[in-house]
Amino acid sequence: MSTHGDGGKGSNPRPFSVPLGQFNDNFERIFGKKPKQCFSCHGTGEIICFQKDGKTEAYRDECPSCNGKGQI
Ligand SMILES: [Zn+2]
Helix, strand or coil: CCCCCCCCCCCCCCCCCCCHHHHHHHHHHHHCCCCCECCCCCCCCEEEECCCCCCCCCEEEECCCCCCCCEC
16 A cells, blocks of 8 residues: 655645536526436437337337437
8 A cells, every 4th residue: 555646735625606506507508508318218319118918028219208319
C-alpha cells in the first residue's frame, strides 16, 4: 500500500451557491430543451409485449409512445 503521489490538495472547494436543480433549469434554458427519455420503453424504443394466451413467448415491439425513438 502506498499513499504517495497525492500531494498538492490544498485548495478549498468552491461553495456552490446554485442548487443542482436550478443549475439544470438554467442549462435547459441556455442550451434548449433536452429530449425526454420515453417512460414507456425507458429510452430503448422497444416494449415487451405478452401474448394473450400466455403460451408463446413475449416479443419485442416498437414503442407506440415514441415510435421506436426512445425519446419524446
Ligand atoms: Zn418509447
